[in-house]
Amino acid sequence: MISKLDLYKVFCMVGKSGSFSKTAKDLYMTQPAVSQAIMQLEKELDTRLFNRTPKGVSLTNEGSHLFEYVNSAINLIDAGEEKILEFKNLTAGELKIGVGDTISRYFLLPYLEAFHNKYPNIKFKIENGTTLEICSLLKSGEVDITICNFPIDDPTLELRPCIDIHDTFVCGEKYKNIVSKPLSLHELVKLPLIFLEPKSNSRQYVEDYILSRGIKMSPEFELGSHDLLLEFAKINLGIACVTKEFSQDYLNKGLLYEVQLIEEIPKRNIGVCFLKSVPLSPSSTKFVEIIEKRLA
Structure with missing residues (x-):
């Protein structure tokens, strides 16, 4: 059975061409099928839409009014389909990423650059926050993917680890002699410590390990x-808990010194996170592929 939308498409083509036979040829239909479609629409609307003459057909007054609306609607549908095709081909669209400031600076930027160079018409929307905050944005649909600190214990999320990172402690010149030898955790916590705020996933991971x-x-x-954290440690305000991989510039320049622990904190990951129940958009899929390909 022909759908209501198909009936309107036939109506619109006949209205433009003024001919059942030409419409039949353009739509790869038989002329009786086109005539039957118009008759069905007229019956459903209880209104005559075309004047039939030996030379063809012309819109009635009612048909002309209907044609203006239908033609606009069909054009909007066609435009929408073209836009979807653009999204699929990555010639238009938007990629919404949730990420923390530190990961943005020390991990994400090269991948944003690579993606933008390959797909310059895709716009970026970057939402910053803690791991907990950006995962909430992910669940509410405000971002497509997040790049955040693992571990995350949430069965609704797909986790793709990207790189290993290590939590360590650093200090400035004032504490250099105090930490000249490996420290136990008991010795460490007696020193003035500098940490991220409690709601940070990184802070929770280290704190949970020490509490264990x-x-x-x-x-x-x-x-x-x-x-x-790095700047406070540099001016000797205490011993800062930092991500080693994101602190190399300070360590290599001798601005900070790494505190050696007798018992090292287990490594963890940074990775890409998205909802299991929602398929990734084409732009999100390509972005994740770029990250994984470069890391491989």
Whole structure:
């Protein structure tokens, strides 16, 4: 059975051409099928839409009014289909990424550049926040993917680990002699500690590990960014817990010194995260592919 939308498409073609036979040829239909479609539409609307003459057909007054609306609607549908094709071919669209400031600076930027060079018409929308915050944005549909600190314990999310990272402690010149030999966790927590704020996934991971050894800690400073951790440690305000891979510039220049621990904190990951229940958009799929290909 022909659908209502197909009936309107036939109506629109006949209205433009003024001919059942030409419409039949353009739509690869028989002329009786076109005539039957118009009759069905007229019956459903209880209105005559065309004047039939030996030379062809012409729109009635009612048909002319209907044609204006139908023609506009068909054009909008065609435009929408073209836009979907653009999205699939990555010639238009938007990629929404949730990510923390530190991961943006030290991990994400090269992949954004590579993707933009390959697909320059895709717009980026970057939402910053903690792992917990950006995962909430992911679940609410406000971002397509997140790039964040693992581990994450959430069965609704697909996790794709990308790189290993290591949590370590660093200090400035003032504490260089104190940490000249490996420290135990008990010795470490007696020093003035500088940590990220409690809601940070990185902070929780390290704190949970220390607590699992039966040791409680009480930081002197709780900060909102990784860069501030490095700067506070550099001016000798305490021992900062940082991501080693994101602190190499300070360590290589001798601005900070790494504190050696007798018992090292287990490594963890940074990775891509998205909803299991929602298929990735074409732009998200390509972006994840670029990351995984470069890392491989």
